[in-house]
Amino acid sequence: MTVPSTAAQTASSLAWARRRGSVARFWRAYRTHRAGLFGLGALAVIALVALAAPLLVGSDVQSVTNAPGAALESPSGAFPLGTDQFGRSLLGLLIWGARISLTVGLMAAALSVAIGTLVGILAGHFGGWFSTVTMRITDWFLVMPTLVLAIVLATVMSRSVWTVILAIGVTSWPTTARLVRAQTLAVESRPYIERATALGGGHGHIMSRHVLPNVMPLVLAQTTLGISNAILTEATLAFLGLGDPDVVSWGGMLQDAREAGAVSSGHWWYLAPPGIAIAAVALAFTLCGRAVESVLNPKLGVSTR
Amino acid sequence: MDTTTVPRTARPSPRALTLLAVGATALALTAAAATPLNPAPRQARADGQRTLTVAVSQSVDSLSPFLAQRLVSTTVHRLIYENLTNYDAKDNHAIPGLATKWEPSPDKLTWTYTIRENSTWSDGKQATAEDAAWTFNTMMTDEGAATANGSFVANFKKVTAPSPTKLVIELKKPQATMAALDVPILPRHEWEKVGDYARFNNDKKFPIVGNGPFILTDYKVDQYVKFKPNQKFWRGAPKFDELVLKYYKDGDAAVAALQKGEVSFASNLTPAQAASLAKAKNIKVNDAPGRRFYALATNPGARSKDGKKFGDGHPALLNPKVRQALFAATDRKTIIDKVFQGHAVEGQGYIPPRFSAYHWKPDADQRIAYDPARAAALLDEAGYKKNKAGKRVGKDGRPLDFRILCHATDPNDKAIGKYMQEWWGELGIGLKVDCLDNVSDPWLAGEYDLAFDGWSVNPDPDFVLSIHTCAALPSTPKDTGATDNFICDKKFDELYAQQTAEYDQAKRADLVKQMQSRLYDTGYMNVMAYPNAVEAYRTDQIRAITTMPESGGNLWGQDGYWSWWSAVPAEVDDTSGGSGSSTGLVIGIVTTVVLAAGLVVFVATRRRSTAEDRE
Numbered sequence: 001m002t003v004p005s006t007a008a009q010t011a012s013s014l015a016w017a018r019r020r021g022s023v024a025r026f027w028r029a030y031r032t033h034r035a036g037l038f039g040l041g042a043l044a045v046i047a048l049v050a051l052a053a054p055l056l057v058g059s060d061v062q063s064v065t066n067a068p069g070a071a072l073e074s075p076s077g078a079f080p081l082g083t084d085q086f087g088r089s090l091l092g093l094l095i096w097g098a099r100i101s102l103t104v105g106l107m108a109a110a111l112s113v114a115i116g117t118l119v120g121i122l123a124g125h126f127g128g129w130f131s132t133v134t135m136r137i138t139d140w141f142l143v144m145p146t147l148v149l150a151i152v153l154a155t156v157m158s159r160s161v162w163t164v165i166l167a168i169g170v171t172s173w174p175t176t177a178r179l180v181r182a183q184t185l186a187v188e189s190r191p192y193i194e195r196a197t198a199l200g201g202g203h204g205h206i207m208s209r210h211v212l213p214n215v216m217p218l219v220l221a222q223t224t225l226g227i228s229n230a231i232l233t234e235a236t237l238a239f240l241g242l243g244d245p246d247v248v249s250w251g252g253m254l255q256d257a258r259e260a261g262a263v264s265s266g267h268w269w270y271l272a273p274p275g276i277a278i279a280a281v282a283l284a285f286t287l288c289g290r291a292v293e294s295v296l297n298p299k300l301g302v303s304t305r
Numbered sequence: 306m307d308t309t310t311v312p313r314t315a316r317p318s319p320r321a322l323t324l325l326a327v328g329a330t331a332l333a334l335t336a337a338a339a340t341p342l343n344p345a346p347r348q349a350r351a352d353g354q355r356t357l358t359v360a361v362s363q364s365v366d367s368l369s370p371f372l373a374q375r376l377v378s379t380t381v382h383r384l385i386y387e388n389l390t391n392y393d394a395k396d397n398h399a400i401p402g403l404a405t406k407w408e409p410s411p412d413k414l415t416w417t418y419t420i421r422e423n424s425t426w427s428d429g430k431q432a433t434a435e436d437a438a439w440t441f442n443t444m445m446t447d448e449g450a451a452t453a454n455g456s457f458v459a460n461f462k463k464v465t466a467p468s469p470t471k472l473v474i475e476l477k478k479p480q481a482t483m484a485a486l487d488v489p490i491l492p493r494h495e496w497e498k499v500g501d502y503a504r505f506n507n508d509k510k511f512p513i514v515g516n517g518p519f520i521l522t523d524y525k526v527d528q529y530v531k532f533k534p535n536q537k538f539w540r541g542a543p544k545f546d547e548l549v550l551k552y553y554k555d556g557d558a559a560v561a562a563l564q565k566g567e568v569s570f571a572s573n574l575t576p577a578q579a580a581s582l583a584k585a586k587n588i589k590v591n592d593a594p595g596r597r598f599y600a601l602a603t604n605p606g607a608r609s610k611d612g613k614k615f616g617d618g619h620p621a622l623l624n625p626k627v628r629q630a631l632f633a634a635t636d637r638k639t640i641i642d643k644v645f646q647g648h649a650v651e652g653q654g655y656i657p658p659r660f661s662a663y664h665w666k667p668d669a670d671q672r673i674a675y676d677p678a679r680a681a682a683l684l685d686e687a688g689y690k691k692n693k694a695g696k697r698v699g700k701d702g703r704p705l706d707f708r709i710l711c712h713a714t715d716p717n718d719k720a721i722g723k724y725m726q727e728w729w730g731e732l733g734i735g736l737k738v739d740c741l742d743n744v745s746d747p748w749l750a751g752e753y754d755l756a757f758d759g760w761s762v763n764p765d766p767d768f769v770l771s772i773h774t775c776a777a778l779p780s781t782p783k784d785t786g787a788t789d790n791f792i793c794d795k796k797f798d799e800l801y802a803q804q805t806a807e808y809d810q811a812k813r814a815d816l817v818k819q820m821q822s823r824l825y826d827t828g829y830m831n832v833m834a835y836p837n838a839v840e841a842y843r844t845d846q847i848r849a850i851t852t853m854p855e856s857g858g859n860l861w862g863q864d865g866y867w868s869w870w871s872a873v874p875a876e877v878d879d880t881s882g883g884s885g886s887s888t889g890l891v892i893g894i895v896t897t898v899v900l901a902a903g904l905v906v907f908v909a910t911r912r913r914s915t916a917e918d919r920e
Contacts, residue, residue, distance in 0.1 A: 064643075064720075065727045071646055072577050085577065086643065086720070159740075241713055245738055246726070259716035261574065264560035265581035 036291020116176025124184025449503025607751025616751020
């Protein structure tokens with residue numbers, strides 16, 4: 001009784017040591033990408049600000065009835081980024097909006113990658129007519145203009161953050177599915193898969209214990225890259241007035257600015273900060289994603305630095 | 306140009322690029338607004354044509370006067386057809402249109418109109434009493450033709466044209482609106498051939514045969530409506546060589562076009578736009594008392610004439626105390642100050658103060674003032690007490706959670722919705738703001754609790770009152786009635802019938818005021834504000850233009866064709882550089898520098914990164 005238990009312990013501690021080692025190796029490799037570090041740093045700062053938003057600006061920053069300023073004030077000491085048409089502080093709204101933009105971006109990307117991975121592994125593993133059918137469906141989603149599909153979904157469903165997450169998630173998975181399927185095919189052609197099958201490993205075992213861990217690096221990189229896309233799509237949908245009107249998001253702020261006529265009346269401080277914030281976060285995620293990709297994917301070759 | 310449709314131009318493949326473009330568009334727009342890419346007004350064209358371009362945003366519902374109900378469409382009809390009578394630009398009194406004279410018989414039941422002899426259709430035929438008789442008869446006999454203006458002819462018994470210059474209308478009961486029949490008279494020889502008036506939109510054959518001051522020459526859905534002046538117009542031809550209603554679905558784009566001189570006129574300005582345009586050179590901002598009311602409508606339980614109920618309005622709204630409480634918890638003064646930023650007047654009765662003869666104000670003890678404490682008391686009385694979670698719940702266990710229909714195209718709806726959520730939230734009432742591009746579907750189906758509502762009021766109030774009578778309800782749940790908000794109130798209907806039959810102006814005004822008082826008490830239509838008409842035009846393109854009323858009136862959506870008919874083109878001068886050019890220049894330079902710096906950095910890093918590979 002004790003022998004297998006200690007054996008298991010050593011096995012698991014070995015596994016943990018191996019994982020620690022690979023994380024350390026990953027970090028050493030990642031550290032060499034200056035752009036990746038830059039992106040990571042930016043993300044850490046933004047995430048910290050978003051998490052601390054209730055402490056920094058307070059949750060009544062969204063309230064229109066208790067708005068402290070006059071309408072569309074230009075930047076000043078009291079309001080570093082000026083005010084919106086209700087007299088709310090734009091800096092406060094920008095910080096508060098980071099929460100929604102990040103949440104939606106992360107969750108939508110996670111959803112999209114989850115769907116993509118599932119479809120990709122299943123199609124790659126089973127092959128045959130099943131693969132053909134799923135891949136044709138994937139192709140169909142791939143050639144559909146994502147934004148149009150997302151707009152249709154966001155229009156027919158009720159306006160909420162979840163709708164936006166769902167709309168982005170179910171429209172942006174095909175790329176991941178194709179990548180994961182290719183990787184699955186590559187992994188499954190290796191001899192150890194054959195051995196596992198010979199030892200009695202079923203479909204579920206092969207897919208979850210052997211294929212999934214091997215496609216994970218790819219999935220991770222894809223997720224990081226997908227987030228920036230998801231954030232941009234969220235901003236687009238909100239800008240088009242398809243977001244939840246009750247929450248503050250960066251895209252929603254751009255939409256509000258447009259509705260207030262800030263563009264033609266030259267109130268740049270209403271437009272520029274959310275626009276720059278969207279661009280900055282998308283850039284940070286892309287930088288991280290590229291770095292992760294080049295660390296994990298040996299095919300991309302040794303980076304220049 | 307059409308900035309709202311950015312994503313429609315999206316190609317499927319470079320998605321990230323397109324998405325990035327959205328953020329960039331916003332920035333680019335600022336730059337575009339401030340940069341007069343085209344400093345000299347484009348209005349002066351090489352061939353010396355003087356075009357008056359008007360920026361519009363509302364879609365035309367139909368070009369058939371039998372069907373058209375939207376402001377933009379009725380404005381078009383005023384330009385291309387004549388009504389029997391018109392309203393004076395100074396004080397709204399009835400003046401000759403197609404008819405030169407009109408008088409009732411002593412028994413008030415027969416009206417005789419003398420039709421003018423100097424009005425011709427644009428195809429050369431004479432406009433006669435025969436055309437007018439045919440128009441009215443068609444509306445009386447064909448239900449499709451009565452869609453838009455049926456309320457005017459509902460009381461007509463017989464319409465005849467004994468001679469080309471004489472029109473006789475016999476009534477069932479006296480009707481006070483006989484000098485204010487807002488019905489465009491159509492050319493019989495063109496319209497007789499049309500089969501189904503419920504479907505014919507009059508948008509196939511151009512130019513459209515008409516006899517108004519302008520002739521409609523071309524129309525493309527949501528792109529433009531073009532007019533040429535009618536040189537034979539009896540009151541005198543308009544002075545511009547062309548009139549174009551050009552579509553800008555985005556208000557900011559319209560204002561940018563105005564700043565650049567691409568359009569001569571833009572309306573529906575936001576307070577921020579009005580403030581910045583007021584400082585601009587060669588642009589005059591016209592901030593005039595509007596002819597609209599802006600109301601909070603509550604669903605009284607949608608039903609049709611056959612007594613069937615439909616829709617899913619919240620049952621709590623059938624309780625008058627709840628309706629009163631909602632209005633008492635709505636701070637109209639804040640709405641005026643914060644949302645309209647002073648470009649509106651606080652709401653009182655149903656008819657705006659601009660029509661002083663009919664305007665009514667509730668007296669002190671009738672008025673529902675802003676008073677959250679009273680609202681809470683009213684809700685308690687009505688049996689909606691706050692539960693532990695702070696929500697008001699009825700005896701049936703259903704919480705007071707309302708939906709409000711909001712026009713996604715109107716920023717004011719959304720803004721006021723935000724305030725209401727907070728005011729009512731404190732009372733324990735939930736509010737979901739449903740902003741839709743197309744509010745008509747849920748509205749006609751009665752699937753709403755509350756709605757933001759507004760109508761432009763004519764000098765004669767008959768029409769805006771008629772839409773709240775039982776007669777305006779749809780015949781069956783499947784039909785569309787003229788009703789605005791499914792209101793059917795016996796007392797209101799009685800007063801409506803009385804005012805319709807009252808030829809004495811003072812007595813009729815008194816009845817109209819009683820109707821407004823009744824409407825106010827029922828609480829189905831709570832007028833929050835009378836928004837001003839905030840509009841602007843280029844003084845280097847339009848030298849003079851008639852507002853209505855002439856002193857301090859509006860330009861777009863008048864009760865007549867005065868503004869566009871009277872507009873005098875300015876002599877073209879190309880000295881205007883625009884005051885924005887210096888800021889534009891600065892932004893342009895900064896952008897260029899930033900781009901150049903970015904390029905240099907990019908190239909440098911590329912070179913460094915490929916240094917090992919290069920020989």
